[in-house]
Amino acid sequence: MRTVAIVGAGVIGCSVGLALRRHGVVTYLIDTDAGAARAAEDRGAGIAAEPAGPADIGVIAVPHGRVAPVLAEHQKRGTARVYTDVSGVKAPLHREALAHGCDLSTLVGGHPVVSDGATEPREDLFEGCPWALTPSESTEMLALNHALELVALCGAASVLLDPEAHDRAVALVSHAPRLLASLAAARLLDEDESAVRLAGQDLRDVTGTADGDPELWAELLTANAGPVADQLDGWAVQARTLARELRGVARSGDAARPVLLREALRHGAAGRARIPRPWDPLHT
Structure with missing residues (x-):
């Protein structure tokens, strides 16, 4: 891979440019905000210009709702030979791309799984992270190979x-x-200050992602509404079951009674043990 066109010079797009430049890849930075492209260029992420001819791959690094029209525009302009994106929701994107007349044979959906706590571009932002690729049935092998190399x-x-x-x-x-x-953190709003002052590391861990951009996350959660609703329904059933058991304990005072509670805690520990660590084989 010799040339990459990055459309969108935000944190993710700029970080892709910084990472690729380490390997001698020529990167072009394209953004409707010329100042953002120049700022990314100043950071060393690439050249704030469009490539003279088709780049080997184009990375569409814009918010989810803009990916399909931006992809369609750059396919028509011939910015790159093949394309990928960085959106966190994929099935709706494929449908939207078809609706905009995009050529899915040159598209490999992509999703680098990094913390949205990153507020500054970094060349090592993706080190050891999983990066989902979602080719469709019509995706050409050239597109997939370029995405894998990227x-x-x-x-x-x-x-x-x-x-x-x-x-x-x-x-x-x-x-x-x-x-x-977010739901756990929101419950703190109506509590007395004396209760909130007892909050410790456990609550910080549970609510650690609640301070993300509300508009960004509302867009993503809405785009993935069905699968998210399925998860919430499952949790609701389990929560109601545990609540009934704990109500029974509160009435009876029988500390040996909460069998389901103990089972939930054991399963929780076992489930957490399945989460890969950055240095595990899944991340190398």
Whole structure:
């Protein structure tokens, strides 16, 4: 891979440029905000200009709702030979791309799974992170190979999924947990200051993602509404079951009674043990 066109010079787009430049890839930065493209160029992420001819791959690094029209525009302009994106929801994107007349044979949906706590571009932002790739049935092998090479050059680990499986997975591991964090944090608003002052590391861990951009996350959660709702329904059933058991304990005072509670805690510990660490083989 010699040339990459990055459309969108935000944190993710700029970080992709910084990562690729380490390997001698020529990167072009394209943004409707010329100042953002120049700022990314000043950081060393690439050249604030369009390529003279088609780049090997184009990275559409714009918010989810803009990906399909931006992709359609750049396919018509011939900015790159093949394309990928960085949106956190994939199945709706594929449908929207078709509706905009995009050529899906040159598209590999992409989703680098990094913390949105990153507020500044970094060349190592993707190191050891999973990066989902969601080719469709019509995706050409050239497009997939270029996307795989891009991910490897950025230091991430490719995870191949179909778009629907990807969206169910991120509902489980990211979208629904983030909403749960917001619900848990929101309950603090109506509590006395004396109660909030008792908050410790456990609550910080549980609510750690609640301070993300509300508009960004509302867009993503809405785009992935079905799978997220499925997760919430499952949690609601479990929560009501545990609440009934605990109500029984409160009435009876029988500390040996909460069998389901103990089972939930054991299952929680076992589930947490399945989460890969950055240095595990899944991330190398």
